Amino acid sequence: MTRAAAVALALVAATPAAAQTANAALAYTQLPDADQERRARALMETLRCIVCQGQSIADSDADMAGEMRAVVRQRIAAGQTPRQIRDWMIARYGRYISYDPPLDAATIPLWIAPLLLLLAGIWLARGSFRRR
Protein backbone atom coordinates (compact mmCIF):
# COMPACT_ATOMS: atom_id res chain seq x y z
CA MET A 1 0.00 0.00 0.00
CA THR A 2 2.75 2.47 0.93
CA ARG A 3 4.68 1.41 -2.16
CA ALA A 4 1.59 2.01 -4.32
CA ALA A 5 1.21 5.44 -2.73
CA ALA A 6 4.86 6.22 -3.41
CA VAL A 7 4.52 5.14 -7.04
CA ALA A 8 1.36 7.24 -7.38
CA LEU A 9 3.16 10.22 -5.87
CA ALA A 10 6.10 9.74 -8.24
CA LEU A 11 3.68 9.55 -11.19
CA VAL A 12 1.88 12.70 -10.06
CA ALA A 13 5.20 14.49 -9.64
CA ALA A 14 6.19 13.48 -13.17
CA THR A 15 3.04 14.87 -14.84
CA PRO A 16 2.73 18.52 -15.91
CA ALA A 17 1.40 20.97 -13.33
CA ALA A 18 -1.95 21.30 -15.11
CA ALA A 19 -2.72 17.61 -14.67
CA GLN A 20 -1.70 17.55 -11.03
CA THR A 21 -4.76 17.01 -8.88
CA ALA A 22 -6.27 14.35 -6.67
CA ASN A 23 -8.48 13.24 -9.60
CA ALA A 24 -5.55 11.93 -11.63
CA ALA A 25 -4.33 9.82 -8.72
CA LEU A 26 -7.73 8.16 -8.26
CA ALA A 27 -7.34 6.45 -11.63
CA TYR A 28 -4.49 4.36 -10.22
CA THR A 29 -4.80 4.68 -6.44
CA GLN A 30 -7.15 2.72 -4.25
CA LEU A 31 -9.60 4.42 -1.95
CA PRO A 32 -8.47 4.46 1.70
CA ASP A 33 -11.70 2.76 2.82
CA ALA A 34 -11.34 -0.95 1.91
CA ASP A 35 -15.09 -1.51 1.72
CA GLN A 36 -15.59 1.44 -0.65
CA GLU A 37 -12.65 0.26 -2.78
CA ARG A 38 -14.16 -3.23 -2.98
CA ARG A 39 -17.47 -1.80 -4.25
CA ALA A 40 -15.71 0.53 -6.69
CA ARG A 41 -13.57 -2.33 -7.99
CA ALA A 42 -16.61 -4.61 -8.51
CA LEU A 43 -18.33 -1.85 -10.48
CA MET A 44 -15.23 -1.10 -12.58
CA GLU A 45 -15.04 -4.73 -13.63
CA THR A 46 -18.52 -4.50 -15.16
CA LEU A 47 -18.08 -1.21 -17.03
CA ARG A 48 -16.78 -1.29 -20.59
CA CYS A 49 -13.79 0.76 -21.64
CA ILE A 50 -15.10 2.78 -24.59
CA VAL A 51 -11.68 3.13 -26.22
CA CYS A 52 -10.54 -0.51 -26.06
CA GLN A 53 -13.96 -2.05 -26.25
CA GLY A 54 -13.23 -5.65 -25.29
CA GLN A 55 -11.89 -4.66 -21.87
CA SER A 56 -13.42 -3.43 -18.66
CA ILE A 57 -12.21 -0.12 -17.24
CA ALA A 58 -10.56 -2.13 -14.44
CA ASP A 59 -8.39 -3.96 -17.01
CA SER A 60 -7.61 -1.16 -19.41
CA ASP A 61 -4.63 1.16 -19.41
CA ALA A 62 -6.24 3.70 -21.74
CA ASP A 63 -6.40 7.30 -20.50
CA MET A 64 -10.16 7.32 -20.85
CA ALA A 65 -10.49 4.17 -18.72
CA GLY A 66 -8.32 5.84 -16.07
CA GLU A 67 -10.62 8.87 -16.02
CA MET A 68 -13.64 6.59 -15.76
CA ARG A 69 -12.06 4.74 -12.81
CA ALA A 70 -11.43 8.09 -11.15
CA VAL A 71 -15.09 9.04 -11.67
CA VAL A 72 -16.23 5.71 -10.16
CA ARG A 73 -13.95 6.08 -7.10
CA GLN A 74 -14.88 9.73 -6.62
CA ARG A 75 -18.60 9.00 -6.72
CA ILE A 76 -18.32 5.94 -4.45
CA ALA A 77 -16.30 8.04 -1.98
CA ALA A 78 -19.03 10.69 -2.19
CA GLY A 79 -21.55 8.09 -1.05
CA GLN A 80 -23.22 7.12 -4.34
CA THR A 81 -24.28 3.52 -4.86
CA PRO A 82 -22.77 1.41 -7.68
CA ARG A 83 -26.28 1.26 -9.16
CA GLN A 84 -26.49 5.07 -9.37
CA ILE A 85 -23.07 5.29 -11.01
CA ARG A 86 -23.91 2.56 -13.54
CA ASP A 87 -27.14 4.40 -14.40
CA TRP A 88 -25.16 7.64 -14.83
CA MET A 89 -22.82 5.90 -17.29
CA ILE A 90 -25.71 4.28 -19.18
CA ALA A 91 -27.45 7.68 -19.47
CA ARG A 92 -24.31 8.96 -21.22
CA TYR A 93 -23.09 6.04 -23.32
CA GLY A 94 -26.08 3.74 -23.64
CA ARG A 95 -26.40 0.21 -22.33
CA TYR A 96 -23.37 -0.88 -24.33
CA ILE A 97 -21.20 0.50 -21.53
CA SER A 98 -22.46 -2.03 -18.99
CA TYR A 99 -21.32 -5.65 -18.98
CA ASP A 100 -24.14 -6.51 -16.59
CA PRO A 101 -27.38 -6.81 -18.59
CA PRO A 102 -30.49 -6.07 -16.52
CA LEU A 103 -33.59 -8.26 -16.85
CA ASP A 104 -36.15 -6.29 -18.84
CA ALA A 105 -38.17 -6.38 -22.06
CA ALA A 106 -35.13 -5.94 -24.33
CA THR A 107 -32.95 -8.57 -22.64
CA ILE A 108 -35.59 -11.18 -21.78
CA PRO A 109 -34.66 -13.41 -24.79
CA LEU A 110 -31.07 -13.43 -23.52
CA TRP A 111 -32.19 -14.77 -20.16
CA ILE A 112 -34.92 -17.21 -21.19
CA ALA A 113 -33.34 -18.61 -24.40
CA PRO A 114 -31.03 -21.01 -22.48
CA LEU A 115 -33.99 -22.24 -20.42
CA LEU A 116 -36.10 -22.76 -23.55
CA LEU A 117 -33.25 -24.60 -25.30
CA LEU A 118 -32.75 -26.80 -22.24
CA LEU A 119 -36.46 -27.65 -22.16
CA ALA A 120 -36.41 -28.41 -25.90
CA GLY A 121 -33.39 -30.65 -25.36
CA ILE A 122 -35.09 -32.55 -22.53
CA TRP A 123 -38.19 -32.97 -24.69
CA LEU A 124 -36.12 -34.32 -27.62
CA ALA A 125 -34.08 -36.64 -25.37
CA ARG A 126 -37.23 -37.95 -23.72
CA GLY A 127 -38.68 -38.77 -27.16
CA SER A 128 -35.63 -40.72 -28.33
CA PHE A 129 -35.23 -42.64 -25.03
CA ARG A 130 -38.88 -43.66 -25.14
CA ARG A 131 -38.51 -45.15 -28.64
CA ARG A 132 -35.81 -47.56 -27.48
Add this chain to the structure above:
Amino acid sequence: MTNRRWLMWLPLCAFGVVVAVVAWGLWRPADRTVRSAMVGKPLPDFTLAPIAPGKPGLSSADFRRGQPRLLNVFASWCVPCIAEAPQLMTLKAAGVPIDAIAIKDTPQDIGNFLHRNGDPYARIGSDVHSRVQLALGSSGVPETFVVDGRGIIVAQHVGDIRADDVPGILRALADAK
Protein backbone atom coordinates in the same frame (compact mmCIF):
# COMPACT_ATOMS: atom_id res chain seq x y z
CA MET B 1 -44.99 -42.08 -38.16
CA THR B 2 -45.44 -40.31 -41.51
CA ASN B 3 -46.69 -37.15 -39.86
CA ARG B 4 -43.40 -37.06 -37.91
CA ARG B 5 -41.29 -37.28 -41.07
CA TRP B 6 -40.84 -33.52 -41.28
CA LEU B 7 -39.14 -33.56 -37.88
CA MET B 8 -36.14 -35.20 -39.56
CA TRP B 9 -35.42 -31.90 -41.36
CA LEU B 10 -35.68 -29.78 -38.24
CA PRO B 11 -31.98 -30.04 -37.20
CA LEU B 12 -30.86 -29.07 -40.73
CA CYS B 13 -33.21 -26.09 -40.70
CA ALA B 14 -31.89 -25.03 -37.28
CA PHE B 15 -28.34 -25.36 -38.61
CA GLY B 16 -29.29 -23.22 -41.62
CA VAL B 17 -30.61 -20.51 -39.31
CA VAL B 18 -27.34 -20.53 -37.30
CA VAL B 19 -25.28 -20.29 -40.52
CA ALA B 20 -27.43 -17.36 -41.71
CA VAL B 21 -27.01 -15.49 -38.41
CA VAL B 22 -23.22 -16.03 -38.38
CA ALA B 23 -22.87 -15.07 -42.08
CA TRP B 24 -24.89 -11.89 -41.51
CA GLY B 25 -22.64 -10.97 -38.59
CA LEU B 26 -19.51 -11.60 -40.67
CA TRP B 27 -20.55 -9.72 -43.78
CA ARG B 28 -22.16 -6.74 -42.13
CA PRO B 29 -19.50 -4.03 -41.71
CA ALA B 30 -18.64 -3.80 -38.03
CA ASP B 31 -19.61 -0.45 -36.52
CA ARG B 32 -17.84 -0.01 -33.19
CA THR B 33 -18.69 3.66 -32.86
CA VAL B 34 -19.90 4.53 -29.38
CA ARG B 35 -22.52 7.24 -29.83
CA SER B 36 -23.62 9.51 -27.02
CA ALA B 37 -26.93 8.72 -25.38
CA MET B 38 -27.19 12.45 -24.54
CA VAL B 39 -28.51 13.42 -27.99
CA GLY B 40 -31.97 14.91 -27.42
CA LYS B 41 -31.13 15.82 -23.82
CA PRO B 42 -29.92 19.11 -22.32
CA LEU B 43 -26.18 19.72 -22.04
CA PRO B 44 -24.91 18.73 -18.60
CA ASP B 45 -24.05 21.72 -16.40
CA PHE B 46 -20.39 22.61 -16.55
CA THR B 47 -18.00 25.53 -16.23
CA LEU B 48 -14.55 25.16 -17.75
CA ALA B 49 -11.59 27.49 -17.28
CA PRO B 50 -10.06 29.30 -20.26
CA ILE B 51 -6.94 27.76 -21.81
CA ALA B 52 -6.15 29.80 -24.93
CA PRO B 53 -4.60 33.25 -24.48
CA GLY B 54 -7.19 36.00 -24.90
CA LYS B 55 -10.11 33.59 -25.29
CA PRO B 56 -12.84 33.05 -22.67
CA GLY B 57 -13.55 29.68 -21.04
CA LEU B 58 -16.75 27.78 -21.65
CA SER B 59 -19.86 27.02 -19.62
CA SER B 60 -23.12 25.28 -20.41
CA ALA B 61 -24.91 28.64 -19.98
CA ASP B 62 -23.19 29.86 -23.17
CA PHE B 63 -25.38 27.44 -25.12
CA ARG B 64 -28.72 28.83 -23.90
CA ARG B 65 -28.62 32.14 -25.71
CA GLY B 66 -31.15 31.37 -28.45
CA GLN B 67 -28.75 30.54 -31.28
CA PRO B 68 -27.66 27.02 -32.28
CA ARG B 69 -23.92 26.42 -31.83
CA LEU B 70 -21.37 23.73 -32.46
CA LEU B 71 -19.49 22.22 -29.55
CA ASN B 72 -16.22 20.72 -30.77
CA VAL B 73 -14.35 18.31 -28.49
CA PHE B 74 -10.69 18.36 -29.55
CA ALA B 75 -7.08 18.27 -28.42
CA SER B 76 -3.79 19.63 -29.70
CA TRP B 77 -2.30 16.10 -29.50
CA CYS B 78 -5.03 14.62 -31.73
CA VAL B 79 -4.09 14.03 -35.37
CA PRO B 80 -7.63 13.77 -36.87
CA CYS B 81 -8.30 17.16 -35.21
CA ILE B 82 -5.74 18.66 -37.62
CA ALA B 83 -7.57 16.95 -40.50
CA GLU B 84 -10.92 18.50 -39.57
CA ALA B 85 -9.53 22.00 -38.94
CA PRO B 86 -10.16 23.24 -42.53
CA GLN B 87 -13.79 22.07 -42.33
CA LEU B 88 -14.26 23.94 -39.04
CA MET B 89 -12.83 27.06 -40.72
CA THR B 90 -15.35 26.57 -43.57
CA LEU B 91 -18.18 26.33 -41.03
CA LYS B 92 -16.92 29.45 -39.27
CA ALA B 93 -16.80 31.29 -42.60
CA ALA B 94 -20.44 30.23 -43.13
CA GLY B 95 -21.30 32.09 -39.93
CA VAL B 96 -21.54 29.11 -37.59
CA PRO B 97 -20.58 29.89 -33.98
CA ILE B 98 -18.20 27.20 -32.71
CA ASP B 99 -17.09 26.61 -29.14
CA ALA B 100 -14.63 23.99 -28.01
CA ILE B 101 -13.60 21.78 -25.15
CA ALA B 102 -9.88 21.01 -25.09
CA ILE B 103 -9.10 17.60 -23.58
CA LYS B 104 -5.94 17.12 -21.46
CA ASP B 105 -4.18 20.11 -22.93
CA THR B 106 -1.86 22.95 -22.04
CA PRO B 107 -2.13 26.67 -23.02
CA GLN B 108 1.14 26.49 -24.93
CA ASP B 109 0.13 23.44 -27.02
CA ILE B 110 -3.30 24.93 -27.74
CA GLY B 111 -1.67 28.21 -28.79
CA ASN B 112 0.62 26.37 -31.22
CA PHE B 113 -2.25 24.24 -32.56
CA LEU B 114 -4.45 27.29 -33.27
CA HIS B 115 -1.54 29.17 -34.82
CA ARG B 116 -0.77 26.27 -37.14
CA ASN B 117 -4.29 25.04 -38.07
CA GLY B 118 -6.44 28.16 -37.77
CA ASP B 119 -8.74 29.27 -34.99
CA PRO B 120 -12.47 28.71 -35.61
CA TYR B 121 -13.43 28.96 -31.93
CA ALA B 122 -15.35 31.63 -30.03
CA ARG B 123 -14.59 30.05 -26.65
CA ILE B 124 -12.39 27.21 -25.44
CA GLY B 125 -12.81 25.47 -22.09
CA SER B 126 -10.08 23.28 -20.61
CA ASP B 127 -11.15 19.78 -19.56
CA VAL B 128 -7.97 18.39 -18.03
CA HIS B 129 -9.53 15.21 -16.62
CA SER B 130 -12.14 14.53 -19.33
CA ARG B 131 -14.88 15.09 -16.72
CA VAL B 132 -17.09 17.12 -19.06
CA GLN B 133 -16.23 14.82 -21.94
CA LEU B 134 -17.53 11.86 -19.92
CA ALA B 135 -20.61 13.84 -18.84
CA LEU B 136 -21.33 14.47 -22.55
CA GLY B 137 -21.07 10.79 -23.44
CA SER B 138 -18.15 11.55 -25.75
CA SER B 139 -15.78 8.65 -26.29
CA GLY B 140 -12.84 10.35 -27.97
CA VAL B 141 -11.49 13.27 -29.96
CA PRO B 142 -12.55 14.82 -32.22
CA GLU B 143 -16.27 14.86 -31.72
CA THR B 144 -18.73 17.61 -32.54
CA PHE B 145 -22.13 18.24 -30.96
CA VAL B 146 -24.84 20.40 -32.49
CA VAL B 147 -26.57 22.27 -29.65
CA ASP B 148 -29.78 24.26 -30.19
CA GLY B 149 -30.48 27.71 -28.70
CA ARG B 150 -31.98 26.23 -25.53
CA GLY B 151 -28.95 24.10 -24.72
CA ILE B 152 -30.40 20.80 -25.99
CA ILE B 153 -27.98 18.49 -27.83
CA VAL B 154 -29.63 17.77 -31.19
CA ALA B 155 -26.88 15.85 -33.02
CA GLN B 156 -23.44 14.33 -32.57
CA HIS B 157 -20.70 13.78 -35.14
CA VAL B 158 -18.13 11.20 -34.07
CA GLY B 159 -14.67 11.52 -35.61
CA ASP B 160 -13.21 14.23 -37.81
CA ILE B 161 -15.55 16.31 -39.96
CA ARG B 162 -14.80 15.59 -43.63
CA ALA B 163 -15.68 17.98 -46.45
CA ASP B 164 -18.77 15.93 -47.34
CA ASP B 165 -20.02 16.06 -43.72
CA VAL B 166 -20.27 19.87 -43.79
CA PRO B 167 -23.69 20.10 -45.57
CA GLY B 168 -25.20 17.64 -43.07
CA ILE B 169 -23.93 19.68 -40.13
CA LEU B 170 -25.24 22.93 -41.68
CA ARG B 171 -28.61 21.20 -42.13
CA ALA B 172 -28.64 20.02 -38.49
CA LEU B 173 -27.87 23.61 -37.41
CA ALA B 174 -30.66 24.99 -39.63
CA ASP B 175 -33.12 22.39 -38.25
CA ALA B 176 -32.13 23.41 -34.70
CA LYS B 177 -33.24 27.02 -35.25
